[in-house]
Amino acid sequence: MAEEIYAARSGSGHSGRLLGEFRRTVLLVPLSEGDGGGLMSGWQGGVRWIYAFTDEEALARFVVARGAGAGAGAREWEYLSILGARLVDAVIPTVEGPTGVAVDVADEDGSMLFPPVVGIVPDACAVDAGPDRAEAV
Incomplete structure (x- = not known):
């Protein structure tokens, strides 16, 4: 996934490959x-x-980066392991309002946003889906 993000950010990537890698990545x-x-x-x-x-x-x-790292006040961070496809296809439809995915947000040169638009999230959740598109779901 990191390679596809780097390629996209450098202008040599392909959005379809990036999205495919995102969907396949845990x-x-x-x-x-x-x-x-x-x-x-x-x-x-x-x-x-x-x-x-x-x-x-x-x-x-x-x-x-959030200031919650090592030290006396540090806590253990629990997380969910989930395929990118499941995150956008099953989780995002359960969230109220426009929702996208921000990948590796603490990495200035390695982060990527997957916004709530057609082709990334289900059409019914996409902010750019027209009324005809949303009814087709």
Whole structure:
């Protein structure tokens, strides 16, 4: 997945390959501590972004960037391992409002956003789906 993200960010990638790799990749999604163990997410631009990571090292960089790393107040971060396809096809439809996936958000040169648009999330959840498209689901 990291190679496809790098290729896409450098302009030499192909969006179809990137999306295919995303769907086939097992992602680590941290669980929120405060809301009964739901998936950790953040809000930006009117979209809920579910945080997902390609490996434990990427998740650890996120923990450190949030200031919740090593030290006396450190906690163990629980996470869900889930295929990218299952995350967008089964989980996102259960979330209220526009929802996308933010992969490896603590990696400035290795992060990638998968927004809630047609071709990434189910059409019924896509912000750019027209009324005809949504009814076809």
